[in-house]
Amino acid sequence: MAATQRLELRQRQSLVMTPQLQQAIKLLQLSNLELAAEVDRELEQNPLLDRDEGANDTLLDSPSMDQQAEAVDPTSEREVADPDTVQRSTAENLPSSADEPLDTDYENVYTGGAAFEGPGSEPAFSTRGAAPSGDDEFSLEQRLSGTLTLRQHLSEQLQIEIADPTDRAIGACLIDQLDDNGYVTGDLVELAGQLGCPFERLEAVLHLLQGFEPTGIFARSLAECLALQLKERDRYDPAMQALVENLELLAKGDHARLRKLCGIDQEDLAEMIAEIKALDPRPALSFEGEVAQPVIPDVLMRPDRQGGWIVELNAETVPRVLVNSDYYAQITSAVRSKKEREYLNERLQSANWLVKALHQRATTILKVATELVRQQDAFFRKGVEHMKPLTLRDIATEIEMHESTVSRVTSNKYIATPRGTFELKYFFTASIAGANGTAHSAEAVRHRIRLLIDAESSKDILSDDTIVELLRKDGVDIARRTVAKYREAMRIPSSVQRRREKAGLVNQT
Template identity: 55%
Template sequence: MAIGPRLDLRLGQALVMTPQLRQAIKLLQFSNLEVAAFLEAELERNPLLERDEGGPEPAPVEREAEAPAPALDDAGDTLAAPGEAPLDADFSNVYDPGGSADGAETTPLDGARIGAGGRSDFEADDRGIEDHAVERRSLRAHMAEQLRLSPGDATDRLIGSCLIAMLEPTGRLAGDLEALAANLGCPLERVEAVRQRMMRFDPPGVFARDLRECLAVQLEEKNRLDPAMAALLDNLDLLARRDLRRLREVCGVDADDLAEMIAELRRLDPKPGAAFEAEAATVVVPDVLMRRAPDGGWTVELNPETLPRVLANATFHARIAASARTKEERSFIAEHWANATWLVRSLQQRAATILKVAAEIVRQQDAFFRHGVSHLRPLILRDIANAVQMHESTVSRVTANKYIATPRGTLELKFFFTTAIAGTGGESHSAEAVRHRIRDLIAAEDPDNVLSDDQIVLLLRREGVDIARRTVAKYREGMRIPSSVQRRREKALLV
């Protein structure tokens, strides 16, 4: 047999990850904010793309009405009032004599005359509520203002400024005071004296070195730091272990006095600076909207406020393509036109895929929406992928960073995917539903008969949930619920 180079022709199929395919996969996983930022960059880069300035079109809707439910009232329906124009009327052709189109001024409810220039006395405030947000002042700025108003010379103000720079977001003081005194060239006693004075600033307890000192300052401000309370502050480790018997011996008080002292500590703020550094809560805008249908089913639709709206400008493309002269110009136009049309199709496919997956999740979790979290069924990505005939990775990307507004609140799509826990009767249970049941059992337990993990296991098995004690302990610790011993000590304080 001769050995040498030769050419062979073979046919085969392979998946090629083109840049356009990577872009479509990336868009599928993006949240609505990330998609908006991506489109802004594309609008700047591609001259053939333009923003759709038209009014919001009705979002695609999928109905799920297989499981009947009691009919709802019509309080949320909006019907056309008698005498209104039909929905297909062209309101641009409707003429209102004597209206604003004739130059007349309109009078709002508050009596303000608003014309082309607004009210002449500038008393009307047309700003929205979002324009009235109060600017939050930082902790350091709040402390610096009090330092400027406090008595002391320039050296004390310099020491105070350095202490303010060493503040943590919680209000605790980080850093070495001895090193600070050495750097400033002043005695450590003077630095400590300034710190002691600044601990009385508002809120009291800031600039403390530890929890005991922070609570002690707040108790001094309330004139509640007696010897018994000081002994309690010196033994906070015993309080953390709920060792009430030892605390009564150390403080020299009875059970009632100790319960009152602990209640006094709970009313204090262990992190007095946290309120200044707290960030404003981020409002989650849902990608999918869900509501009840009049026939008892569910209606699922995309949120039109989050739908990306871009168009490929065919008119502009035809005009510049006809005027192209060189090969580079024609190549530039063809490449950007292909990218624009592909992006528009990718966004349409993204919207259809999200709607399809969300509708299937609603269908499979129908019992949860009707009866609550105790009826949340076990669900994995494969279940949805098989139902909608997609790959599991596609379903995973669709459900990432996407939210749905439901009658039970705005939830992430990942929330509906939970592991299964075997049941004694053969039926599996959702791990989230089991955690919810454990929380309910502990919340309803008798103070004189606190449930141990073993007792919770027995109660769950009577309800058909086959669960191990270590699993109950793991779920309980994940929900930050203390053990039965600690709960018994806590409930003894409340008696």
């Protein structure tokens, strides 16, 4: 068969991830701290981007208090706890992509809010931008900058208590071996070999360091940590030593065996246990190594006067950036080469896309949060027992987005509510079958299990099988292994361990 050449025309569809689309997806899944760092990098790299420091800018034309929302249609087929108190979040009442701020005018600044506004005169559920708050001249970070760290505290004691330079060097290495709780980690024999000193000398330095403050530091185990604190209080007698050396029996609640090992009665054992509980098992935690970053909510929620909810973006977590059109016009007139013109146009396009991506991110977060609040209305009004089973697909279907988008939006994003601050993913819980075709949230079932166990008496400890029977009487169809899994996840001991613990408390009284 002879080889021939020919031309063919074929059509095919393919998904192309443009750099702009990749940037939008990347920004969507970032937390507010990561987003701030990313925007800072863009501001450094793009001369056409500026940070807006204006305090009087409004957030995407937030509506007035009388025009914040539109009441939902009572005839809606969607099942909600109270359909008259929430607004349906659809594409019709959200800003369209055509309204996104893409022009380069200096006045067009993205400030990170979105307004849901409708014609209804009785607003019941609204979403709007939050007013920015002023910066505190004396911030928490500034006040914490002079905090004494554990390493500094121990190093100061090392310089005072140990004069020999070699022992000081060994002590400095041992300080490096401390974990977050203040325990010495690693193989000390291997460390002595690395330092080229006898193990006995390293151990002697370790004993000196164990006398440093805070008491219990440089212990190699929990038992040694407690023993150091008891010795400092002059309470480490033979009976207490036997108790500390058998902490596993104390954890199991085996008081009978402990009384036998320590040679004491129940009253003495109760007093010794109380002393153990008063000690600090993690002495290093009294010193802060790094400043803990508080959770800053991305979305704020509060009750409305009409009985609904107001959901708004937290302006403190939304970067305020703008495209400097004046600077663009100024340097455009001075551009001579094609390469410079191409670079300038690329920077302008990148700046516009960043503004658009930030707007899309804020709008999407607000859209998802609004629907989550609407779906979980019963939880916010009545508590965790009324949490509704919810999946990513449920939210994605209602707001007409893809599940992957909802997943990215709810990761590392937090909402401050009257019931506390929660990650958005908290509201997605598995469904557990109930009577008459109803479904129960896994979180609500876990809460019921905890309430049942908290209410049990020392004479009537509930086994997992008994909990299953009680839940089934309430219409929750659950397996025993599921109850055990939930109980262990909440760190609740088994019925045998709880019986021992509560029997010990009764004996103490």
